[in-house]
Amino acid sequence: DIVLTQSPGTLSLSPGERATLSCRASRTVGSAFLAWYQQKPGQAPRLLIYAASNRATGIPDRFSGSGSGTDFTLTISRLEPEDFAVYYCQQYGSFYTFGQGTKLEIK
Amino acid sequence: QVQLQESGPGLVKPSETLSLTCSVSGGSISGHYWSWIRQSPGKRLEWIGYIHNDGTTNYHPSFESRVTISIDTSKNQFSLKLSSVTAADTAVYYCARDDGIRFDYWGHGSLVTVSS
Numbered sequence: 547d548i549v550l551t552q553s554p555g556t557l558s559l560s561p562g563e564r565a566t567l568s569c570r571a572s573r574t575v576g577s578a579f580l581a582w583y584q585q586k587p588g589q590a591p592r593l594l595i596y597a598a599s600n601r602a603t604g605i606p607d608r609f610s611g612s613g614s615g616t617d618f619t620l621t622i623s624r625l626e627p628e629d630f631a632v633y634y635c636q637q638y639g640s641f642y643t644f645g646q647g648t649k650l651e652i653k
Numbered sequence: 654q655v656q657l658q659e660s661g662p663g664l665v666k667p668s669e670t671l672s673l674t675c676s677v678s679g680g681s682i683s684g685h686y687w688s689w690i691r692q693s694p695g696k697r698l699e700w701i702g703y704i705h706n707d708g709t710t711n712y713h714p715s716f717e718s719r720v721t722i723s724i725d726t727s728k729n730q731f732s733l734k735l736s737s738v739t740a741a742d743t744a745v746y747y748c749a750r751d752d753g754i755r756f757d758y759w760g761h762g763s764l765v766t767v768s769s
Binding site: 578596 | 688690700711712713753754759761762
């Protein structure tokens with residue numbers, strides 16, 4: 547398995563601030579195979595970013611992804627109240643794995 | 654707009670087989686991969702496996718010995734069977750469309766509890 551480790555576990559910020567979430571892989575991940583999801587309580591995950599840096603349909607441009615190799619980042623430029631949620635990274639090698647999640651909470 | 658809906662028993666006894674079906678609407682099941690993913694309380698999302706409409710499957714090694722995913726293109730449905738369940742299989746089970754690198758459409762999730 548490629549293990550994905552996300553940091554921090556919890557991030558406390560205020561609306562309007564910038565959020566930077568990290569995803570580190572135990573082995574190199576092809577950039578085409580790294581995605582990010584947002585999950586709110588009681589809901590299914592929602593695709594935000596695919597191929598490391600491409601926004602999914604309907605995702606606001608305050609969300610951006612970057613990185614390559616073993617280090618990937620999700621950035622939310624200016625937090626809106628609806629952005630407070632749990633975020634997961636996901637990779638596909640011979641099979642899919644997910645990170646353990648970063649909880650973005652209101653400070 | 655593609656929509657997915659899981660259905661099946663919410664309670665399964667230990668050692669029995671968990672069975673769920675995912676109904677796809679708003680688009681054809683053909684030409685895509687379809688996955689099952691689960692989320693146990695306090696744990697990360699776990700990919701269980703996928704199926705393509707041509708019958709090709711790929712299962713995570715952790716589940717390979719006891720999982721079967723099947724597809725019925727005439728009904729636009731695909732299904733999950735997980736045998737010999739234990740309490741550790743208690744989770745919310747999601748079905749999702751899989752385009753080979755990401756999951757772009759998800760069902761709402763189906764909570765399955767394993768208990769006698």
